[in-house]
Amino acid sequence: MRSTSIKLSHLQVRVFVFLIAILQYTVVVSQNREKLIEEIHVILQNEIDQSNIPGAVILLKQGNEEIYKKAFGYAYLKDFAKQRVDTPEKTTIHHLYDLASLTKVVGTTTSIMLLVDKGSIDLNDPVSKYIEGFDTDEKKDITIRHLLTHTAGLYEWYPFYYFTDTRQNVYKIISKLPLKYPVGESRHYSDLGFMLLGEIIENVSQLPLDEFMQRYIFNPLQMENTSYNPLTKRLASSIAATSHGNPFEKRMIRDSTLGFTIDSIHPDKWNKWRKYTLKGEVNDGNTWYANNGISGHAGLFSTAEDLQKLIDMLMNGGKTENGSFISESTIHQFLTQDQFNNGLGWVMDPKSAYLKNVPEGSYGHTGFTGTSIVVIPKYDFSIILLINRQNMGLLPNKVYYNVNPIREKIITQVLTYCSQ
Numbered sequence: 001m002r003s004t005s006i007k008l009s010h011l012q013v014r015v016f017v018f019l020i021a022i023l024q025y026t027v028v029v030s031q032n033r034e035k036l037i038e039e040i041h042v043i044l045q046n047e048i049d050q051s052n053i054p055g056a057v058i059l060l061k062q063g064n065e066e067i068y069k070k071a072f073g074y075a076y077l078k079d080f081a082k083q084r085v086d087t088p089e090k091t092t093i094h095h096l097y098d099l100a101s102l103t104k105v106v107g108t109t110t111s112i113m114l115l116v117d118k119g120s121i122d123l124n125d126p127v128s129k130y131i132e133g134f135d136t137d138e139k140k141d142i143t144i145r146h147l148l149t150h151t152a153g154l155y156e157w158y159p160f161y162y163f164t165d166t167r168q169n170v171y172k173i174i175s176k177l178p179l180k181y182p183v184g185e186s187r188h189y190s191d192l193g194f195m196l197l198g199e200i201i202e203n204v205s206q207l208p209l210d211e212f213m214q215r216y217i218f219n220p221l222q223m224e225n226t227s228y229n230p231l232t233k234r235l236a237s238s239i240a241a242t243s244h245g246n247p248f249e250k251r252m253i254r255d256s257t258l259g260f261t262i263d264s265i266h267p268d269k270w271n272k273w274r275k276y277t278l279k280g281e282v283n284d285g286n287t288w289y290a291n292n293g294i295s296g297h298a299g300l301f302s303t304a305e306d307l308q309k310l311i312d313m314l315m316n317g318g319k320t321e322n323g324s325f326i327s328e329s330t331i332h333q334f335l336t337q338d339q340f341n342n343g344l345g346w347v348m349d350p351k352s353a354y355l356k357n358v359p360e361g362s363y364g365h366t367g368f369t370g371t372s373i374v375v376i377p378k379y380d381f382s383i384i385l386l387i388n389r390q391n392m393g394l395l396p397n398k399v400y401y402n403v404n405p406i407r408e409k410i411i412t413q414v415l416t417y418c419s420q
Contacts, residue, residue, distance in 0.1 A: 036417040048073040055091035059304040076241040082393040097386040100367030103300040109345030117330040133175025147193040148344040153179040161289030191297040198296025226302040231280040241279040243390035353404040379418040
């Protein structure tokens with residue numbers, strides 16, 4: 001009996017030591033998390049206190065656990081005269097944000113992924129297979145892959161609203177524009193390529209772009225607060241305000257130092273600029289003025305929680321609680337770095353300002369309005385940051401406040417937390 005008693009005592013000691021170790025580990029993890037939350041709170045609150053940004057929503061998630069979800073500041077702070085409104089609208093986690101170029105990955109890239117996964121298209125298909133006017137000697141070698149990787153040689157930007165207010169005419173104009181760079185030889189970020197991807201989605205599916213996304217992405221993933229033109233839907237209650245008209249885009253037409261002026265276009269030829277603060281209307285001029293609010297490169301509005309549903313699907317190998325949404329092999333295909341260190345649609349180049357020092361395999365994207373997504377598969381971690389920076393108006397140097405340093409600071413804190 002004594003021998004048995006001694007053995008039990010040894011076992012009890014071991015269990016006790018093990019439990020103490022678990023407790024200590026839990027305390028350390030909790031302390032590290034509290035420190036991460038505190039650091040990020042300080043970063044964002046300081047930016048608001050210094051009147052650099054009006055507000056923000058952040059959502060950090062690791063595995064199945066939300067680490068931090070919080071709304072800061074105001075969703076609507078300044079009016080068209082750039083004066084503080086009488087009753088600023090406080091930001092909530094439920095506010096919709098103009099995603100701007102996050103549309104390229106959230107909507108358009110995901111749509112192309114689905115069509116590839118289904119076998120409806122091939123990444124190496126020539127664009128001419130789906131769009132008229134691309135079977136010329138200059139453009140016949142452009143493929144869907146080139147559009148996704150910004151290597152098609154297209155103009156980075158073009159003010160289509162100077163010539164048309166319909167999507168079909170936009171596509172025709174793109175087909176007639178000369179290429180700016182040789183096909184496939186270099187990467188030049190282009191809105192035009194994703195406009196064309198939108199047309200390919202429509203032509204292949206025989207559905208309007210917004211209807212395809214709603215039916216095959218947003219509904220299955222239960223992204224109930226994601227859409228184009230939210231003012232026409234029940235989503236209109238809480239939307240973060242963005243710019244006061246389109247002052248920066250107006251400058252792009254006139255200021256040659258920005259690199260977007262076109263000699264054949266006189267700035268005064270068109271003058272239908274919006275003269276009010278945008279709240280629920282897409283900021284992007286080409287999307288609003290020439291595409292009725294719907295395009296492959298911009299136009300979607302969404303919330304942080306909805307975006308997280310899409311990211312969860314990608315991080316779970318295409319699976320959701322309702323089954324397989326897309327194959328893991330297709331996701332891998334789109335999230336493999338190419339010769340320019342980027343994925344298909346998604347940015348993966350560690351030289352990008354918002355991906356500095358992230359582990360290999362990380363990916364993300366940004367939107368001009370101040371939105372961003374960063375995913376770090378190595379740590380099973382995602383960062384969704386929505387900022388409506390444009391509502392503060394242009395700075396004295398006629399640009400919007402640069403939020404990349406905010407993104408970098410947050411990523412630095414996240415990497416520190418994950419490596420502990």
